[in-house]
Amino acid sequence: MVSRLLSIWLVMIFAGAVQAADFRVTFINPGGESGFWGEVSSTMSAAAADLNVDLAILNANRKPYAMEELLQQRLEHGDLPDYFILVNENQAAARLMQLMAGKPSKVLFLLNNLTPKQKSILESRDFDLSGIIASIIPDNETAGYEMAQSLFTKARALNPERQEIRLLALTGDTNTPAGLQRELGMERAVADNRDVTLVHEIPVNWSEDIAYARTKNVLDRTRVDVIWGANDEIALGARKAVEEAGLEPGKDVLFAGLNWSKRGMEAVQESKMTMTHGGHFFAGAWAIVMLRDHFFKSSEGEVFVDVLFKMSPISPVNVETYLHSLGDRDWDKVDFNAFCKTETARSHYDFSAEAILRATGS
Secondary structure (H helix, E strand, C coil): CHHHHHHHHHHHHHHHHHHCCCEEEEEEECCCCCHHHHHHHHHHHHHHHHCCEEEEEEECCCCCCHHHHHHHHHHHHCCCCCEEEECCHHHCHHHHHHHCCCCCCEEEEECCCCCHHHHHHHHHCCCCCCCEEEEEEECHHHHHHHHHHHHHHHHHHHCCCCCCEEEEEEECCCCCHHHHHHHHHHHHHHHHCCCEEEEEEEECCCCHHHHHHHHHHHHCCCCCCEEEECCHHHHHHHHHHHHHCCCCECCCEEEEEECCCHHHHHHHHCCCCCEEEECHHHHHHHHHHHHHHHHHCCCCCCCCCEEEECCEEECCCCHHHHHHHHCCCCHHHCCHHHHCHHHHCCCCCCCCHHHHHHHCCC
């Protein structure tokens, strides 16, 4: 009996040693467990499991100043992780970096980086930013542009005799860099298309319900041909208002969104949206990939190493492929080792949609 217990004890000790994480990461999530930020956390967790990372996620649930409170509490707790993943949501990053002053943990910025103005102010106040080792940022401007162009192209095909395309743009908020960049891309597309009139440009705080209410109000006053939504939820909220007005989505009014949400992909499949742009929730996974590479191959002076990756449109041309491969939202089937430089010896990252499909075995 003693021999058997000793054997079991040794097996448990060995198993614990095998499963010990290589390093620890804490993600201060501005959102929660559902919606877009839930998807970010899900891909991050799947990558952490693949790459032997001890990951803790603290959810701010979009409450004002909650990110700062969560970071402060974690810093006061002690036994700090090797890395923090932070987000410049609503331009909170400057306050977050002030809290990080003098702490040994490194920082990676996810999706929204420090703005040049924030960086300049912090440096003028002698805050040491050398702990920021990287950022992973999607190309939001190009996505915003391509979403708008898809609307204009489809509108012309449906109504070739129409001289004017009337656009309603529903934006996220007035502070978050990602949303502002998407908005800039949309505005650039408007400038490139002389037959387009921007009827209204309305921030809806990333809310499906507010998008519904604002669209309903606009439709009571004027005609709209196409609606550009800063994310899928916004576009779907606007679609509800259009349907209630007795108009047909995909025919009378066209929509484009962004997020690669399942609802968005299904709307594209049903010809009720021209596209759902995105794939950027995989940035949660890419953050873990980059931190693994940094941990095992760290370089001195690696400050503000920015990775800008392109998002990809899901349109009627490819929606069936993506629904088949990614519609179940099972990110555990993705081999995230395939994206690490330390595993592949590649000189650059390939975070493309095609690479994601390959990593699922599709």
